[in-house]
Amino acid sequence: MTAVQPSAILPQAQSWHGQAHLTYQRQGAKTIPLVETQAPLKVQQPFYPEGSQACHTVLLHTAGGMVGNDLLSINISLEADAEALITTAAAAKIYSDHPQQLPAKILGHAQVGPGACLEWFPQETIVFEGAHYHPQWRIDLAPGATWVGWDILRLGRTARGERFVRGEVRSHLGVFQNQQPLWIDPQQILGSEALWSSPQALDECPVLATLAWLGRQPEVAWVNEARACGTDLIQRGTWGVTRLQQGLLCRYRGHSTTEARRWLEAVWHQIRPHYLGRSAVSPRVWQR
Amino acid sequence: MVEMPPSAPALLSLLQLASPALPIGAYSYSEGIESLIHQGQITNANALAHWLTGELARGTIRLEAAVMMRAFRAWQQQDGATLDMWNDWLSAVRDGEELRNQSWQMGRSLLRLVGDLDPAGLAALPDTLRSERCNFAIAFGITAALWQLPQSETILVFLQSWTANLISAGVRLVPLGQTEGQRLLRQLADPLQQASQQIQGLSDDQLFACSWGLSLASMNHETQYSRLFRS
DSSP states (O other): OOOOOHHHHHHHHHOOEEEEEEEEEEETTEEEEEEEEETTEEEOOOBOBTBTTEEEEEEEETTSSBOTTOEEEEEEEEOTTOEEEEEESSOEEEOOOTTTOOOEEEEEEEEEOTTOEEEEEOOOEEEOTTOEEEEEEEEEEOTTOEEEEEEEEEESOGGGTOOSSSOEEEEEEEEEETTEEEEEEEEEEEOOHHHHHOTTTTTTOOEEEEEEEESSOOOHHHHHHHHHHHHHHOSSSEEEEEEETTEEEEEEEESOHHHHHHHHHHHHHHHHHHHHSSOOOOOGGGOO | OOOOOOOHHHHHHHHHHHOTTSSSOGGGOOTTHHHHHHTTSOOSHHHHHHHHHHHHHHSHHHHHHHHHHHHHHHHHTTOHHHHHHHHHHHHHHOOSHHHHHHHHHHHHHHHHHHHHHOTTTTTTOOHHHHSSOOOHHHHHHHHHHHTTOOHHHHHHHHHHHHHHHHHHHHHHHTTOOHHHHHHHHHHTHHHHHHHHHHHHTOOGGGOOBOOHHHHHHHHHHTTOSSOSSOO
8 A cells, every 4th residue: 555645644543533412301400411421521520519400510621732633523402491600621722734724613503492401611712823624613503592602712823923924713603593693703803914903803902702682672771891801800801782573782892801801791691581591600710 | 797777766776875864863973083183183184084994994984884695785685684684793893882873873874764765665564673672784785675776885975984984084073174184085086996795705713803992982072071982
Protein backbone atom coordinates (compact mmCIF):
# COMPACT_ATOMS: atom_id res chain seq x y z
CA MET A 1 0.00 0.00 0.00
CA THR A 2 1.30 3.44 -0.85
CA ALA A 3 1.85 5.79 2.01
CA VAL A 4 -0.84 8.39 2.44
CA GLN A 5 0.35 11.97 2.75
CA PRO A 6 0.41 12.82 6.45
CA SER A 7 -1.41 16.08 5.79
CA ALA A 8 -4.28 14.11 4.29
CA ILE A 9 -4.81 11.84 7.28
CA LEU A 10 -3.87 14.17 10.09
CA PRO A 11 -7.21 15.87 10.68
CA GLN A 12 -9.04 12.55 10.59
CA ALA A 13 -6.56 10.83 12.90
CA GLN A 14 -6.60 13.65 15.44
CA SER A 15 -10.20 14.67 15.42
CA TRP A 16 -12.71 13.86 18.13
CA HIS A 17 -16.40 13.20 17.83
CA GLY A 18 -17.72 13.70 21.32
CA GLN A 19 -21.37 13.02 22.05
CA ALA A 20 -23.80 13.68 24.83
CA HIS A 21 -27.41 12.55 24.91
CA LEU A 22 -29.22 13.93 27.89
CA THR A 23 -32.82 13.04 28.59
CA TYR A 24 -34.69 14.43 31.56
CA GLN A 25 -37.85 12.86 32.92
CA ARG A 26 -40.12 14.16 35.59
CA GLN A 27 -40.87 11.34 38.04
CA GLY A 28 -43.20 12.62 40.73
CA ALA A 29 -41.63 15.75 42.12
CA LYS A 30 -38.16 14.89 40.82
CA THR A 31 -36.37 15.42 37.50
CA ILE A 32 -34.26 12.37 36.65
CA PRO A 33 -31.49 12.55 34.05
CA LEU A 34 -30.67 9.73 31.63
CA VAL A 35 -27.18 10.21 30.30
CA GLU A 36 -25.20 8.71 27.46
CA THR A 37 -21.86 10.19 26.52
CA GLN A 38 -18.91 9.48 24.31
CA ALA A 39 -15.42 10.88 25.01
CA PRO A 40 -14.24 13.55 25.20
CA LEU A 41 -17.63 14.61 26.57
CA LYS A 42 -18.59 13.50 30.06
CA VAL A 43 -21.26 14.41 32.55
CA GLN A 44 -20.68 14.75 36.28
CA GLN A 45 -23.08 13.46 38.93
CA PRO A 46 -26.32 15.45 38.89
CA PHE A 47 -26.82 18.06 41.59
CA TYR A 48 -30.08 19.19 43.17
CA PRO A 49 -29.10 22.40 44.96
CA GLU A 50 -32.59 23.89 44.69
CA GLY A 51 -34.74 20.87 45.45
CA SER A 52 -35.61 17.76 43.50
CA GLN A 53 -37.59 19.29 40.65
CA ALA A 54 -34.58 20.96 38.98
CA CYS A 55 -31.60 18.87 37.94
CA HIS A 56 -28.26 20.65 37.59
CA THR A 57 -25.91 18.98 35.11
CA VAL A 58 -22.25 19.76 34.47
CA LEU A 59 -20.83 18.87 31.07
CA LEU A 60 -17.13 18.19 30.95
CA HIS A 61 -14.85 18.26 27.92
CA THR A 62 -11.96 16.02 28.96
CA ALA A 63 -9.69 16.90 26.04
CA GLY A 64 -9.37 20.50 27.22
CA GLY A 65 -10.35 22.09 23.95
CA MET A 66 -11.34 21.66 20.33
CA VAL A 67 -9.29 21.82 17.15
CA GLY A 68 -10.27 21.89 13.51
CA ASN A 69 -12.45 18.97 12.42
CA ASP A 70 -13.53 18.15 15.96
CA LEU A 71 -17.23 17.65 16.38
CA LEU A 72 -19.42 17.66 19.45
CA SER A 73 -22.98 16.36 19.11
CA ILE A 74 -25.22 17.35 21.96
CA ASN A 75 -28.81 16.17 22.16
CA ILE A 76 -30.98 17.29 25.00
CA SER A 77 -34.54 16.21 25.56
CA LEU A 78 -36.78 17.35 28.37
CA GLU A 79 -39.99 15.46 28.82
CA ALA A 80 -43.12 17.18 30.11
CA ASP A 81 -42.58 19.36 33.21
CA ALA A 82 -38.89 18.42 33.60
CA GLU A 83 -36.51 21.17 34.72
CA ALA A 84 -32.81 21.12 33.90
CA LEU A 85 -29.94 23.55 34.22
CA ILE A 86 -26.88 22.61 32.20
CA THR A 87 -23.50 24.26 32.50
CA THR A 88 -19.90 23.33 31.73
CA ALA A 89 -17.03 22.69 34.11
CA ALA A 90 -14.63 25.14 32.51
CA ALA A 91 -14.17 27.60 29.68
CA ALA A 92 -14.10 25.97 26.25
CA LYS A 93 -11.06 26.60 24.05
CA ILE A 94 -11.05 26.52 20.29
CA TYR A 95 -7.51 26.21 18.97
CA SER A 96 -6.26 27.53 15.68
CA ASP A 97 -5.86 24.88 13.02
CA HIS A 98 -3.51 26.82 10.80
CA PRO A 99 -2.98 26.23 7.91
CA GLN A 100 -5.86 23.80 7.30
CA GLN A 101 -8.58 26.12 8.61
CA LEU A 102 -10.99 23.30 9.26
CA PRO A 103 -13.78 24.28 11.62
CA ALA A 104 -14.40 22.83 15.06
CA LYS A 105 -18.12 22.11 15.06
CA ILE A 106 -20.91 21.76 17.55
CA LEU A 107 -24.20 20.24 16.48
CA GLY A 108 -26.77 20.75 19.17
CA HIS A 109 -30.44 19.93 19.40
CA ALA A 110 -32.73 20.49 22.33
CA GLN A 111 -36.35 19.47 22.62
CA VAL A 112 -38.22 20.97 25.50
CA GLY A 113 -41.53 19.30 26.33
CA PRO A 114 -44.79 20.85 27.53
CA GLY A 115 -44.29 22.83 30.72
CA ALA A 116 -40.61 21.89 30.81
CA CYS A 117 -37.76 24.36 31.32
CA LEU A 118 -34.22 24.12 30.02
CA GLU A 119 -31.52 26.50 31.19
CA TRP A 120 -28.33 26.35 29.13
CA PHE A 121 -25.50 28.30 30.73
CA PRO A 122 -22.11 27.11 29.46
CA GLN A 123 -18.99 28.90 30.63
CA GLU A 124 -17.30 31.12 28.09
CA THR A 125 -15.76 29.95 24.82
CA ILE A 126 -12.31 31.28 23.96
CA VAL A 127 -11.75 31.25 20.21
CA PHE A 128 -8.04 31.63 19.49
CA GLU A 129 -7.01 34.04 16.77
CA GLY A 130 -7.10 32.16 13.47
CA ALA A 131 -9.42 29.42 14.75
CA HIS A 132 -12.57 28.37 12.93
CA TYR A 133 -15.58 27.57 15.06
CA HIS A 134 -19.04 26.59 13.78
CA PRO A 135 -21.62 25.94 16.49
CA GLN A 136 -25.12 25.12 15.31
CA TRP A 137 -28.12 24.72 17.59
CA ARG A 138 -31.79 24.04 17.11
CA ILE A 139 -34.20 24.34 20.00
CA ASP A 140 -37.76 23.00 19.70
CA LEU A 141 -40.21 24.22 22.27
CA ALA A 142 -43.49 22.48 23.03
CA PRO A 143 -46.42 24.69 24.10
CA GLY A 144 -45.70 26.12 27.53
CA ALA A 145 -42.00 25.22 27.33
CA THR A 146 -39.19 27.58 28.30
CA TRP A 147 -35.61 27.86 27.08
CA VAL A 148 -33.12 30.26 28.59
CA GLY A 149 -29.57 30.25 27.33
CA TRP A 150 -26.47 32.32 27.04
CA ASP A 151 -23.37 32.37 24.93
CA ILE A 152 -20.20 34.16 26.04
CA LEU A 153 -17.46 34.42 23.45
CA ARG A 154 -13.94 35.71 23.78
CA LEU A 155 -12.42 36.30 20.38
CA GLY A 156 -8.65 35.87 20.56
CA ARG A 157 -6.49 35.56 23.66
CA THR A 158 -6.46 39.24 24.49
CA ALA A 159 -3.89 38.85 27.28
CA ARG A 160 -1.44 37.58 24.66
CA GLY A 161 -2.16 40.51 22.41
CA GLU A 162 -4.32 38.55 19.98
CA ARG A 163 -6.91 40.41 17.94
CA PHE A 164 -9.50 38.46 15.99
CA VAL A 165 -8.45 39.57 12.53
CA ARG A 166 -8.08 35.96 11.29
CA GLY A 167 -10.37 33.02 11.81
CA GLU A 168 -14.12 32.63 11.78
CA VAL A 169 -17.01 32.09 14.11
CA ARG A 170 -20.09 31.02 12.20
CA SER A 171 -22.87 30.24 14.59
CA HIS A 172 -26.47 29.40 13.89
CA LEU A 173 -29.13 29.23 16.56
CA GLY A 174 -32.79 28.64 15.78
CA VAL A 175 -35.57 28.48 18.37
CA PHE A 176 -38.86 27.05 17.12
CA GLN A 177 -42.31 26.44 18.51
CA ASN A 178 -44.86 24.42 16.50
CA GLN A 179 -42.31 24.43 13.65
CA GLN A 180 -42.53 28.25 13.58
CA PRO A 181 -39.27 30.10 14.17
CA LEU A 182 -39.42 32.41 17.16
CA TRP A 183 -35.80 33.52 16.91
CA ILE A 184 -33.04 32.78 14.42
CA ASP A 185 -29.54 34.15 15.01
CA PRO A 186 -27.22 33.47 12.06
CA GLN A 187 -23.91 35.10 13.03
CA GLN A 188 -20.78 35.16 10.96
CA ILE A 189 -17.69 36.77 12.39
CA LEU A 190 -15.17 36.44 9.61
CA GLY A 191 -11.96 37.85 11.07
CA SER A 192 -10.54 40.88 9.25
CA GLU A 193 -9.14 44.28 10.16
CA ALA A 194 -12.34 45.93 8.90
CA LEU A 195 -14.65 43.71 10.93
CA TRP A 196 -12.48 44.01 14.05
CA SER A 197 -12.33 47.81 14.03
CA SER A 198 -15.75 48.78 12.62
CA PRO A 199 -18.34 50.06 15.12
CA GLN A 200 -20.85 48.26 12.89
CA ALA A 201 -19.24 44.94 13.90
CA LEU A 202 -16.77 44.36 16.78
CA ASP A 203 -15.54 47.92 17.46
CA GLU A 204 -12.26 46.38 18.72
CA CYS A 205 -14.10 44.44 21.39
CA PRO A 206 -13.01 40.84 21.97
CA VAL A 207 -16.01 39.82 24.08
CA LEU A 208 -19.50 39.16 22.73
CA ALA A 209 -22.23 37.83 24.97
CA THR A 210 -25.88 37.03 24.44
CA LEU A 211 -28.63 35.90 26.76
CA ALA A 212 -32.03 34.90 25.44
CA TRP A 213 -35.20 33.71 27.11
CA LEU A 214 -37.81 32.20 24.81
CA GLY A 215 -41.25 30.88 25.57
CA ARG A 216 -43.43 33.84 26.46
CA GLN A 217 -43.83 37.53 25.78
CA PRO A 218 -42.07 39.43 28.56
CA GLU A 219 -43.72 42.43 30.18
CA VAL A 220 -42.11 45.81 29.61
CA ALA A 221 -41.28 45.99 33.33
CA TRP A 222 -39.17 42.82 33.02
CA VAL A 223 -37.25 44.30 30.12
CA ASN A 224 -36.60 47.34 32.28
CA GLU A 225 -35.37 45.15 35.15
CA ALA A 226 -32.76 43.63 32.83
CA ARG A 227 -31.78 47.15 31.75
CA ALA A 228 -31.45 48.30 35.34
CA CYS A 229 -28.99 45.43 35.96
CA GLY A 230 -26.95 46.62 32.98
CA THR A 231 -26.87 50.21 34.22
CA ASP A 232 -25.66 48.98 37.62
CA LEU A 233 -23.08 46.46 36.52
CA ILE A 234 -21.58 47.49 33.19
CA GLN A 235 -18.94 50.17 33.10
CA ARG A 236 -17.11 49.76 29.81
CA GLY A 237 -19.07 47.50 27.50
CA THR A 238 -21.88 48.40 25.13
CA TRP A 239 -25.06 46.51 25.89
CA GLY A 240 -28.77 46.44 25.18
CA VAL A 241 -32.01 44.64 25.94
CA THR A 242 -34.99 44.12 23.67
CA ARG A 243 -37.94 41.83 23.15
CA LEU A 244 -38.01 38.95 20.70
CA GLN A 245 -41.12 37.24 19.43
CA GLN A 246 -42.11 35.45 22.64
CA GLY A 247 -38.85 36.29 24.31
CA LEU A 248 -36.23 38.56 25.80
CA LEU A 249 -32.78 39.26 24.39
CA CYS A 250 -29.70 40.81 26.04
CA ARG A 251 -26.52 41.53 24.13
CA TYR A 252 -23.10 42.71 25.32
CA ARG A 253 -20.07 43.79 23.33
CA GLY A 254 -17.07 44.75 25.40
CA HIS A 255 -13.74 43.76 26.88
CA SER A 256 -14.49 41.64 29.93
CA THR A 257 -16.06 38.20 30.17
CA THR A 258 -16.35 38.86 33.92
CA GLU A 259 -18.37 42.01 33.31
CA ALA A 260 -20.60 40.26 30.76
CA ARG A 261 -21.09 37.24 32.99
CA ARG A 262 -21.91 39.34 36.05
CA TRP A 263 -24.63 41.15 34.09
CA LEU A 264 -26.12 38.04 32.52
CA GLU A 265 -26.19 36.25 35.88
CA ALA A 266 -27.93 39.27 37.42
CA VAL A 267 -30.50 39.26 34.60
CA TRP A 268 -31.05 35.54 35.15
CA HIS A 269 -31.70 36.17 38.86
CA GLN A 270 -34.16 38.92 37.89
CA ILE A 271 -36.15 36.99 35.30
CA ARG A 272 -36.21 33.51 36.78
CA PRO A 273 -39.18 34.11 39.08
CA HIS A 274 -41.12 35.19 35.96
CA TYR A 275 -40.75 31.85 34.18
CA LEU A 276 -40.15 29.34 36.98
CA GLY A 277 -41.75 31.03 39.96
CA ARG A 278 -38.65 30.69 42.11
CA SER A 279 -35.29 32.34 42.68
CA ALA A 280 -32.20 31.32 40.79
CA VAL A 281 -29.64 29.12 42.54
CA SER A 282 -26.22 29.28 40.90
CA PRO A 283 -24.62 25.93 40.07
CA ARG A 284 -21.87 24.91 42.49
CA VAL A 285 -19.27 24.72 39.75
CA TRP A 286 -19.48 28.49 39.29
CA GLN A 287 -18.41 29.12 42.87
CA ARG A 288 -14.70 29.53 42.43
CA MET B 1 -25.40 36.24 -21.39
CA VAL B 2 -25.71 39.85 -22.46
CA GLU B 3 -27.61 41.89 -19.93
CA MET B 4 -30.34 43.91 -21.53
CA PRO B 5 -31.15 47.27 -20.03
CA PRO B 6 -34.60 47.34 -18.46
CA SER B 7 -37.45 48.33 -20.74
CA ALA B 8 -38.91 51.82 -20.34
CA PRO B 9 -41.98 50.56 -18.43
CA ALA B 10 -39.75 48.48 -16.12
CA LEU B 11 -37.44 51.44 -15.55
CA LEU B 12 -40.39 53.65 -14.62
CA SER B 13 -41.67 51.05 -12.19
CA LEU B 14 -38.21 50.64 -10.64
CA LEU B 15 -37.97 54.39 -10.12
CA GLN B 16 -41.41 54.46 -8.54
CA LEU B 17 -40.64 51.59 -6.19
CA ALA B 18 -37.33 53.19 -5.13
CA SER B 19 -38.74 56.68 -4.73
CA PRO B 20 -38.58 58.32 -1.29
CA ALA B 21 -42.06 59.65 -2.16
CA LEU B 22 -43.48 56.12 -1.97
CA PRO B 23 -45.90 56.48 0.96
CA ILE B 24 -44.69 53.66 3.21
CA GLY B 25 -43.20 55.71 6.04
CA ALA B 26 -39.51 54.90 5.44
CA TYR B 27 -38.50 58.46 6.33
CA SER B 28 -39.52 57.93 9.96
CA TYR B 29 -36.93 55.21 10.57
CA SER B 30 -33.19 55.60 11.11
CA GLU B 31 -32.27 51.94 11.89
CA GLY B 32 -30.05 52.85 14.80
CA ILE B 33 -28.45 55.89 13.13
CA GLU B 34 -30.20 58.28 15.52
CA SER B 35 -28.87 56.36 18.50
CA LEU B 36 -25.33 56.23 17.06
CA ILE B 37 -25.32 59.96 16.44
CA HIS B 38 -26.66 60.58 19.94
CA GLN B 39 -23.84 58.47 21.41
CA GLY B 40 -21.22 60.25 19.35
CA GLN B 41 -20.37 57.13 17.28
CA ILE B 42 -21.35 58.86 14.04
CA THR B 43 -20.33 62.52 13.93
CA ASN B 44 -19.65 63.22 10.25
CA ALA B 45 -20.19 62.03 6.68
CA ASN B 46 -17.16 59.71 6.76
CA ALA B 47 -18.36 57.85 9.82
CA LEU B 48 -21.80 57.45 8.25
CA ALA B 49 -20.25 56.16 5.01
CA HIS B 50 -18.13 53.72 7.03
CA TRP B 51 -21.21 52.45 8.87
CA LEU B 52 -23.28 51.97 5.73
CA THR B 53 -20.37 50.28 3.93
CA GLY B 54 -20.04 47.83 6.83
CA GLU B 55 -23.75 47.02 6.77
CA LEU B 56 -23.62 46.45 3.01
CA ALA B 57 -20.50 44.28 3.34
CA ARG B 58 -21.69 42.05 6.17
CA GLY B 59 -24.83 43.36 7.87
CA THR B 60 -28.41 42.20 8.12
CA ILE B 61 -29.45 44.34 5.14
CA ARG B 62 -27.82 41.56 3.08
CA LEU B 63 -30.20 39.03 4.59
CA GLU B 64 -33.14 41.34 3.88
CA ALA B 65 -32.08 41.73 0.25
CA ALA B 66 -31.43 38.00 -0.17
CA VAL B 67 -34.88 37.18 1.21
CA MET B 68 -36.45 39.92 -0.94
CA MET B 69 -35.16 38.03 -4.01
CA ARG B 70 -36.53 34.76 -2.64
CA ALA B 71 -39.95 36.39 -2.20
CA PHE B 72 -39.71 37.74 -5.76
CA ARG B 73 -39.13 34.24 -7.14
CA ALA B 74 -41.73 32.64 -4.88
CA TRP B 75 -44.36 35.12 -6.13
CA GLN B 76 -43.42 34.39 -9.74
CA GLN B 77 -43.93 30.70 -9.01
CA GLN B 78 -47.14 31.35 -7.05
CA ASP B 79 -45.58 29.53 -4.11
CA GLY B 80 -47.41 30.84 -1.06
CA ALA B 81 -45.83 28.34 1.35
CA THR B 82 -42.34 29.55 0.46
CA LEU B 83 -43.41 33.19 0.85
CA ASP B 84 -44.75 32.38 4.32
CA MET B 85 -41.60 30.49 5.25
CA TRP B 86 -39.28 33.39 4.34
CA ASN B 87 -41.57 35.91 5.99
CA ASP B 88 -41.42 33.92 9.26
CA TRP B 89 -37.66 33.62 8.85
CA LEU B 90 -37.21 37.39 8.56
CA SER B 91 -39.46 38.07 11.55
CA ALA B 92 -37.31 35.65 13.57
CA VAL B 93 -33.99 37.09 12.41
CA ARG B 94 -34.78 40.73 13.26
CA ASP B 95 -33.44 40.89 16.79
CA GLY B 96 -34.61 44.34 17.85
CA GLU B 97 -38.26 45.04 18.61
CA GLU B 98 -38.17 48.42 16.81
CA LEU B 99 -36.58 46.96 13.69
CA ARG B 100 -39.15 44.17 13.58
CA ASN B 101 -42.02 46.63 13.98
CA GLN B 102 -40.51 48.86 11.29
CA SER B 103 -40.33 46.01 8.82
CA TRP B 104 -43.92 44.94 9.55
CA GLN B 105 -45.29 48.49 9.31
CA MET B 106 -43.53 49.23 6.02
CA GLY B 107 -44.51 45.84 4.59
CA ARG B 108 -48.15 46.37 5.53
CA SER B 109 -48.15 49.88 4.02
CA LEU B 110 -46.55 48.75 0.77
CA LEU B 111 -48.98 45.83 0.32
CA ARG B 112 -51.94 48.12 1.01
CA LEU B 113 -50.67 50.64 -1.53
CA VAL B 114 -50.03 48.04 -4.21
CA GLY B 115 -53.43 46.49 -3.56
CA ASP B 116 -55.07 49.89 -3.95
CA LEU B 117 -53.24 50.51 -7.23
CA ASP B 118 -54.07 47.10 -8.66
CA PRO B 119 -56.80 45.32 -6.68
CA ALA B 120 -56.66 42.14 -8.79
CA GLY B 121 -52.87 41.94 -8.64
CA LEU B 122 -52.58 40.63 -5.11
CA ALA B 123 -55.43 38.10 -5.38
CA ALA B 124 -52.93 35.24 -4.88
CA LEU B 125 -51.51 36.70 -1.67
CA PRO B 126 -51.58 34.17 1.19
CA ASP B 127 -53.97 35.16 3.98
CA THR B 128 -51.11 35.04 6.48
CA LEU B 129 -49.43 37.93 4.67
CA ARG B 130 -52.66 39.91 4.50
CA SER B 131 -52.70 40.02 8.27
CA GLU B 132 -50.44 42.39 10.17
CA ARG B 133 -47.15 40.55 9.81
CA CYS B 134 -45.71 40.92 6.31
CA ASN B 135 -42.08 42.06 6.37
CA PHE B 136 -41.05 44.91 4.11
CA ALA B 137 -38.54 42.83 2.11
CA ILE B 138 -41.27 40.27 1.36
CA ALA B 139 -43.72 42.99 0.25
CA PHE B 140 -41.00 44.59 -1.89
CA GLY B 141 -40.17 41.29 -3.60
CA ILE B 142 -43.85 40.58 -4.24
CA THR B 143 -44.36 44.05 -5.72
CA ALA B 144 -41.30 43.77 -7.96
CA ALA B 145 -42.47 40.39 -9.26
CA LEU B 146 -46.02 41.67 -9.76
CA TRP B 147 -44.70 44.63 -11.73
CA GLN B 148 -42.45 42.24 -13.70
CA LEU B 149 -39.22 44.02 -12.86
CA PRO B 150 -35.81 42.55 -13.74
CA GLN B 151 -34.25 40.71 -10.77
CA SER B 152 -30.76 42.15 -10.60
CA GLU B 153 -31.94 45.75 -11.01
CA THR B 154 -34.55 45.13 -8.33
CA ILE B 155 -31.93 44.07 -5.80
CA LEU B 156 -29.77 47.09 -6.58
CA VAL B 157 -32.76 49.41 -6.27
CA PHE B 158 -33.75 47.78 -2.96
CA LEU B 159 -30.28 48.42 -1.54
CA GLN B 160 -30.05 51.90 -3.01
CA SER B 161 -33.35 53.08 -1.56
CA TRP B 162 -32.33 51.66 1.85
CA THR B 163 -29.00 53.52 1.64
CA ALA B 164 -30.57 56.77 0.45
CA ASN B 165 -33.11 56.65 3.27
CA LEU B 166 -30.44 56.27 5.96
CA ILE B 167 -28.32 59.01 4.38
CA SER B 168 -31.38 61.22 4.52
CA ALA B 169 -31.71 60.37 8.24
CA GLY B 170 -28.04 61.31 8.66
CA VAL B 171 -28.49 64.58 6.80
CA ARG B 172 -31.25 65.55 9.23
CA LEU B 173 -29.52 64.26 12.40
CA VAL B 174 -25.75 64.77 12.17
CA PRO B 175 -26.60 67.21 10.48
CA LEU B 176 -24.98 67.16 7.05
CA GLY B 177 -25.46 69.46 4.10
CA GLN B 178 -27.74 68.27 1.29
CA THR B 179 -24.78 68.25 -1.12
CA GLU B 180 -22.73 66.20 1.30
CA GLY B 181 -25.54 63.67 1.49
CA GLN B 182 -25.63 63.36 -2.29
CA ARG B 183 -21.83 63.05 -2.42
CA LEU B 184 -22.08 60.22 0.10
CA LEU B 185 -24.61 58.36 -2.02
CA ARG B 186 -22.35 58.56 -5.06
CA GLN B 187 -19.42 57.44 -2.92
CA LEU B 188 -21.36 54.29 -2.00
CA ALA B 189 -21.93 53.24 -5.62
CA ASP B 190 -19.18 50.58 -5.49
CA PRO B 191 -20.20 49.01 -2.15
CA LEU B 192 -23.80 48.97 -3.43
CA GLN B 193 -22.88 47.16 -6.63
CA GLN B 194 -20.61 44.71 -4.81
CA ALA B 195 -23.28 43.91 -2.26
CA SER B 196 -25.90 43.48 -4.96
CA GLN B 197 -23.73 41.02 -6.87
CA GLN B 198 -22.65 39.04 -3.82
CA ILE B 199 -26.19 38.76 -2.47
CA GLN B 200 -27.45 37.34 -5.76
CA GLY B 201 -24.93 34.53 -5.37
CA LEU B 202 -25.84 33.58 -1.79
CA SER B 203 -27.33 30.15 -1.27
CA ASP B 204 -29.76 29.50 1.59
CA ASP B 205 -27.02 28.04 3.79
CA GLN B 206 -24.90 31.17 3.34
CA LEU B 207 -27.40 33.51 4.95
CA PHE B 208 -25.26 34.80 7.81
CA ALA B 209 -24.51 38.32 8.95
CA CYS B 210 -22.58 40.32 11.50
CA SER B 211 -24.54 43.35 12.71
CA TRP B 212 -23.57 43.67 16.37
CA GLY B 213 -23.36 47.43 16.06
CA LEU B 214 -26.86 47.65 14.60
CA SER B 215 -28.38 45.28 17.18
CA LEU B 216 -26.93 47.30 20.05
CA ALA B 217 -27.80 50.67 18.49
CA SER B 218 -31.37 49.56 17.89
CA MET B 219 -31.75 48.28 21.46
CA ASN B 220 -30.36 51.54 22.82
CA HIS B 221 -32.68 53.57 20.64
CA GLU B 222 -35.61 52.02 22.52
CA THR B 223 -34.57 53.87 25.68
CA GLN B 224 -33.24 57.06 24.11
CA TYR B 225 -34.87 59.99 25.90
CA SER B 226 -35.53 62.31 22.98
CA ARG B 227 -36.21 60.80 19.55
CA LEU B 228 -37.24 62.02 16.12
CA PHE B 229 -37.24 58.58 14.53
CA ARG B 230 -39.11 55.37 15.25
CA SER B 231 -36.03 53.12 15.00
